[in-house]
Amino acid sequence: MAKIQLSNISHTYNPLDLNPTYAxxxxxxxxxxxxxxxxxxxxxxGKTTMLNIVSGLVKPSKGNVLFDGNDVTNLITEExxxxxxxxxxxxxxxxxVYDNLAFPLKCRDFSKEKIEERxxxxxxxxxxxxxxxMPARKLTADQKQLIxxxxxxxxxxxxxxLMDEPLTVIDPDLKFRLRRNLKxxxxxxxxxxxxxxxxxxxxxxxxxxxxVMDQGEIVQVGLPKDLxxxxxxxxxxxxxxxxxxxxxxxxxxxNNSVKINDTIIKTSTNLSKLKNNNLKxxxxxxxxxxxxxxxxxxxxxxxxxxEDFGNFKLLTASMGxxxxxxxxxxxxxxxxxxxxxxxxxxxxxxxxxxxxx
Amino acid sequence: xxxLYKILKYTFITLWTVFIVAPFLWAVxxxxxxxxxxxxxxTYIPWLDFEPTLEGWRVLVKSPARGGVDIxxxxxNSIFVTCTASLISIVLGTLAAYAxxxxxxxAGFVRNNDIxxxxxxxxxxxxxxxxxxxxxxxxxxxxxxxxxxxxVVYIVLLMPIAVWIMVDFFNRVPKELDETAxxxxxxxxxxxxxxxxxxxxxGLIVAGMFCIIFGWIDFFFAxxxxxxxxxxxxxxxxxxxxxxxxxxxxxxxxxxxxxxxIIVAFxxxxxxxxxxxxxxxx
Numbered sequence: 038m039a040k041i042q043l044s045n046i047s048h049t050y051n052p053l054d055l056n057p058t059y060a061x062x063x064x065x066x067x068x069x070x071x072x073x074x075x076x077x078x079x080x081x082x083g084k085t086t087m088l089n090i091v092s093g094l095v096k097p098s099k100g101n102v103l104f105d106g107n108d109v110t111n112l113i114t115e116e117x118x119x120x121x122x123x124x125x126x127x128x129x130x131x132x133x134v135y136d137n138l139a140f141p142l143k144c145r146d147f148s149k150e151k152i153e154e155r156x157x158x159x160x161x162x163x164x165x166x167x168x169x170x171m172p173a174r175k176l177t178a179d180q181k182q183l184i185x186x187x188x189x190x191x192x193x194x195x196x197x198x199l200m201d202e203p204l205t206v207i208d209p210d211l212k213f214r215l216r217r218n219l220k221x222x223x224x225x226x227x228x229x230x231x232x233x234x235x236x237x238x239x240x241x242x243x244x245x246x247x248x249v250m251d252q253g254e255i256v257q258v259g260l261p262k263d264l265x266x267x268x269x270x271x272x273x274x275x276x277x278x279x280x281x282x283x284x285x286x287x288x289x290x291x292n293n294s295v296k297i298n299d300t301i302i303k304t305s306t307n308l309s310k311l312k313n314n315n316l317k318x319x320x321x322x323x324x325x326x327x328x329x330x331x332x333x334x335x336x337x338x339x340x341x342x343x344e345d346f347g348n349f350k351l352l353t354a355s356m357g358x359x360x361x362x363x364x365x366x367x368x369x370x371x372x373x374x375x376x377x378x379x380x381x382x383x384x385x386x387x388x389x390x391x392x393x394x
Numbered sequence: 395x396x397x398l399y400k401i402l403k404y405t406f407i408t409l410w411t412v413f414i415v416a417p418f419l420w421a422v423x424x425x426x427x428x429x430x431x432x433x434x435x436x437t438y439i440p441w442l443d444f445e446p447t448l449e450g451w452r453v454l455v456k457s458p459a460r461g462g463v464d465i466x467x468x469x470x471n472s473i474f475v476t477c478t479a480s481l482i483s484i485v486l487g488t489l490a491a492y493a494x495x496x497x498x499x500x501a502g503f504v505r506n507n508d509i510x511x512x513x514x515x516x517x518x519x520x521x522x523x524x525x526x527x528x529x530x531x532x533x534x535x536x537x538x539x540x541x542x543x544x545x546v547v548y549i550v551l552l553m554p555i556a557v558w559i560m561v562d563f564f565n566r567v568p569k570e571l572d573e574t575a576x577x578x579x580x581x582x583x584x585x586x587x588x589x590x591x592x593x594x595x596x597g598l599i600v601a602g603m604f605c606i607i608f609g610w611i612d613f614f615f616a617x618x619x620x621x622x623x624x625x626x627x628x629x630x631x632x633x634x635x636x637x638x639x640x641x642x643x644x645x646x647x648x649x650x651x652x653x654x655x656i657i658v659a660f661x662x663x664x665x666x667x668x669x670x671x672x673x674x675x676x
Contacts, residue, residue: 092577093576094573094576094577113576113581113582114573114576114577115576115579115580115581118579119577120577121573121574121577123570123573123574125568125570127568127570127571127573127574129571129589129592129593130592130593131592131593131595140578141577141578141579144578144579144580144584145579185574188574188578
């Protein structure tokens with residue numbers, strides 16, 4: 038267990054080019070001991086590169102990696118004491134399940150009793166106990182992934198367990214249970230867990246802190262609530278949440294209000310320093326309501342579609358060429374004509390050049 | 395329609411089997427014939443058509459002094475040279491292939507693929523191109539007409555095959571396997587021999603099989619690089635021929651020349667059909 042610091046890290050896979058393209062642009066970050074982190078972002082945004090830099094499989098082009106303040110940038114993977122689980126199960130085909138789980142401990146010369154105790158504990162947690170003497174290659178894909186996971190968890194003293202979309206091949210029911218297991222393991226052993234995923238629900242339910250990445254940049258680090266309510270960029274707003282955040286081109290109207298078409302929308306943000314270029318207004322569909330007796334921040338719309346999801350209704354409405362989505366309670370009455378939607382001022386986010394003001 | 399397909403299938407298989415097996419049966423029957431049974435009229439079935447004799451086989455183990463051609467010593471020479479050269483080629487070739495598969499090499503315009511091609515190109519050349527250089531090389535270091543010299547030459551011939559097969563095999567073993575081993579606490583050497591190598595046994599067997607086949611059947615280099623001290627089986631079998639072609643002992647020697655390869659084929663086929671070759675990694 039260790040506090041992991043990444044300081045001024047950047048990485049390119051073609052360092053000899055004159056204008057190398059960077060898989061990771063310079064950033065610094067600290068992962069506190071014993072916490073759960075999720076790295077979230079679309080494919081090819083640099084998530085895996087970041088993990089490989091921490092585990093030592095990739096040496097960063099620039100910057101340093103520190104474990105508890107010690108610089109480990111030049112240490113090879115073997116010396117870093119880190120566990121990593123890959124997207125697809127990697128097992129040692131020629132060994133039994135027991136030997137697979139025991140391998141990381143055997144490599145580090147643990148005593149036989151200790152190995153037995155740890156393998157038993159991990160195999161119980163992952164429900165692999167009844168397979169211990171079977172050849173690992175005979176197991177199903179998700180059982181194999183459990184073995185990969187088990188090899189990551191079998192050492193108690195690891196600096197961190199890094200997981201690269203580990204539950205992709207596992208069926209949904211087991212996925213849910215495993216996420217809970219991982220949380221329990223984290224709470225019990227205080228292991229730092231870093232979890233890469235492109236599934237926002239997985240990230241939201243699993244992590245204390247979410248790191249959102251896009252095109253080699255860290256876009257936002259924060260609690261699930263922050264990411265949801267105050268996305269720092271339009272990308273985060275778009276990427277997180279289902280449906281994506283409503284985003285409209287807008288013009289500045291006054292110090293605290295903007296104009297969509299001809300409708301004035303008040304916000305709780307001070308807009309006095311804006312230069313009025315490339316402004317966008319963003320609001321989550323969860324916060325857009327059907328107006329009752331509100332007198333301002335109202336938008337007159339035509340309802341295009343109402344989808345019933347059982348626990349909520351999703352309205353798709355249009356105002357001129359703009360489309361607005363709103364998630365409302367099942368019970369909400371939706372008038373047939375003259376529908377007005379209400380945008381609460383404190384939930385309206387204004388973006389200048391796609392960055393939150 | 396299905397029935398027709400079945401009939402055609404089995405007809406084809408039967409014809410093919412006859413095509414493959416017939417020469418062997420012919421050789422077996424001929425090896426038990428004497429001069430009379432071969433040269434008078436066409437005969438097929440022992441005891442009915444002709445009186446079987448072991449003369450063809452006896453000649454092979456009798457010393458020349460007693461009118462035989464003793465192929466026992468060349469037989470063991472061939473086994474020694476083939477096995478030693480194959481083993482060394484597999485060891486060196488596997489190491490080279492692993493390096494070529496996992497690390498990036500750059501030397502001027504030369505890249506990994508060029509190096510792999512360089513190995514294969516050794517087999518593209520007609521062997522005769524190499525005969526004079528090999529002859530001069532072995533005579534310079536005093537290994538002409540010796541087993542060790544042949545082993546050296548055969549390593550040159552067999553290693554490209556090992557490298558070629560193993561590069562392809564290692565390329566299909568996911569990089570994550572090595573990485574997992576590193577994360578689990580192996581150093582790069584341990585990762586290779588504790589994890590990657592045991593997973594590559596099917597590849598090693600295929601490469602080994604090809605090395606043994608190509609080593610065992612080589613006639614050309616065995617012929618030009620040996621004279622009196624050392625002889626290998628293919629050379630000796632050819633030397634059996636004389637003014638009167640001894641069909642019976644030629645058949646017998648052909649059969650025992652093929653025997654080791656048939657045994658290798660059976661062993662390997664068994665191992666491969668266990669399904670160990672299929673990528674069980676994902």
